[in-house]
Amino acid sequence: MITQHSPLPRILTGIRASGQLHIGNYLSAVKPAVARQQGNELFLFIADLHALTTVKEPQKLREATYDVIATYLAAGLDHTRHAIYLQSDIPTVTELAWYLSCVTGVGFLEKGHAYKDALASQREVNHGVLYYPVLMAADIMLYEADIVPVGKDQKQHVEMARDFAGSFNAVYGDVLKLPTAHIDESVMTVLGLDGRKMSKSYDNTIPVFCDSGTLRKKVMSIKTDSTPLEEPKTLQGTLVGDLFALFASPEEFGDLASRLAAGGMGWGHAKDELFQAMNRELTAPRERYQSYRADEPFLRQVVQEGAERARTVAERVIGRVREAVGVLGRS
Numbered sequence: 001m002i003t004q005h006s007p008l009p010r011i012l013t014g015i016r017a018s019g020q021l022h023i024g025n026y027l028s029a030v031k032p033a034v035a036r037q038q039g040n041e042l043f044l045f046i047a048d049l050h051a052l053t054t055v056k057e058p059q060k061l062r063e064a065t066y067d068v069i070a071t072y073l074a075a076g077l078d079h080t081r082h083a084i085y086l087q088s089d090i091p092t093v094t095e096l097a098w099y100l101s102c103v104t105g106v107g108f109l110e111k112g113h114a115y116k117d118a119l120a121s122q123r124e125v126n127h128g129v130l131y132y133p134v135l136m137a138a139d140i141m142l143y144e145a146d147i148v149p150v151g152k153d154q155k156q157h158v159e160m161a162r163d164f165a166g167s168f169n170a171v172y173g174d175v176l177k178l179p180t181a182h183i184d185e186s187v188m189t190v191l192g193l194d195g196r197k198m199s200k201s202y203d204n205t206i207p208v209f210c211d212s213g214t215l216r217k218k219v220m221s222i223k224t225d226s227t228p229l230e231e232p233k234t235l236q237g238t239l240v241g242d243l244f245a246l247f248a249s250p251e252e253f254g255d256l257a258s259r260l261a262a263g264g265m266g267w268g269h270a271k272d273e274l275f276q277a278m279n280r281e282l283t284a285p286r287e288r289y290q291s292y293r294a295d296e297p298f299l300r301q302v303v304q305e306g307a308e309r310a311r312t313v314a315e316r317v318i319g320r321v322r323e324a325v326g327v328l329g330r331s
Helices: 023-035 056-073 092-101 113-120 127-141 152-172 212-220 239-247 250-261 267-295 297-326
Strands: 010-016 041-047 081-088 149-151 180-183
Touching: 010 023, 010 127, 023 056, 023 149, 041 056, 041 297, 056 081, 056 267, 056 297, 081 149, 081 297, 092 127, 092 152, 113 127, 127 152, 149 152, 152 180, 152 297, 212 267, 239 250, 239 267, 250 267, 267 297
Parallel strands: 010 041, 010 149, 041 081, 149 180
Antiparallel strands: none
16 A cells, blocks of 8 residues: 655655756756755656666766756755665666556557657657656656656656556556646746757757856857847847846846837847846856866765665665565565
């Protein structure tokens, strides 16, 4: 039977170790997670196994993994109170994924957005792409998460996880806890330099902790219309405006919008103010990131300690699952 855990709500979220983190990752996953530290128990995992569906270079995977750990710490995560760990450090997750796969129809997996998108764009479709939602479901179920914050495009994965767990429970009894997806509407989608969703696959990202010179160059490359400098312009609903709203105060946004609407101000000036707002917020965490990133032994220690905390929960859950399905498990 499902047992009660910590009196604090357990929030679980993960980031794939698939490359350099960008502003979209920071605003939609890292920053909101750190903001939830008070009054919650955080389980944050680096999805290095998920990354293998696309990342084939071992050194790239290792570097990306350290990048994610350092980014969370730079953003203010208290790793002594919350668990940050590597997906691969808890191999039990693949065992649970197998049990879930045995109650999941292939046709259901073929409805997954990621799988259908990969087929449509003629990208590589290995078994990991099809199996991805099952492993993600195991990530959630193994740690009895109460809340799983996701973007709108990831909501389906949590819904599928609930379906997998429901199918498992229908066969074996009340064993797995069903999670609740939480969508933060304010950071549902962060747009990239070309106006599409910020994504490494579109090559339209702004690296979160690049140096200020690179940051300014990226911001100044944002696509805008060709309205002459002297003409009035509308900030609301533009790519520059959408990004500015994420880093500036409402008062700053209103001030810039008023000056643009008055005419005599070009998009280049607006993009410079966007850069200033972004650089203001990112300078301090950038410095912390560089310090943490230079100490890989410390970063490894942090996630090993986090894995110990996560493993305590995982072993309890997998023991219950093994008993339910009838495998003898470890003596």
